[in-house]
Amino acid sequence: MSDVDVLLKPREAAAALGVSYPTLKQWILAGTLKTIKTPGGHHRIPQSALNPLMKSKPTTARKTSRERFRNVSGRNQLVGTITQVKISGLLAQVSLKIGDQQITSIITSDAAREMQLRKGQTAGALIKSTEVMIVRV
Structure with a gap:
């Protein structure tokens, strides 16, 4: 150590x-x-x-393609690592590191708690027009 x-x-x-x-x-x-x-x-x-x-x-256990997601219509799906989860009142700010980029989404605090989002976990961002949704994968 x-x-x-x-x-x-x-x-x-x-x-x-x-x-x-x-x-x-x-x-x-x-x-x-x-x-x-x-x-x-x-x-x-x-x-x-x-x-x-x-x-x-095994590297095959860490799928990075659409196979990790449930069947949804959104096509812009990115997989990354959660770098930050800030919960305050009704909202939660979730940041993902995807490659050398970072993306942040504001979701409900209930959703963040239900998905048990934590720093270091793998998660996906579903991007639809002006909305970014977080999916725990």
């Missing part, structure tokens, strides 16, 4: 890897994923410990 390695909570690490929380906990308990315990006994996962697991995932 480097001096500036970020420590993630198990749920954050599970989201970054694209696996469920119970799966990540099984990996921790089996010793597959090394953690650091806080003084209170909580597991924290160094960001660097996720790298081997990310590389071992």
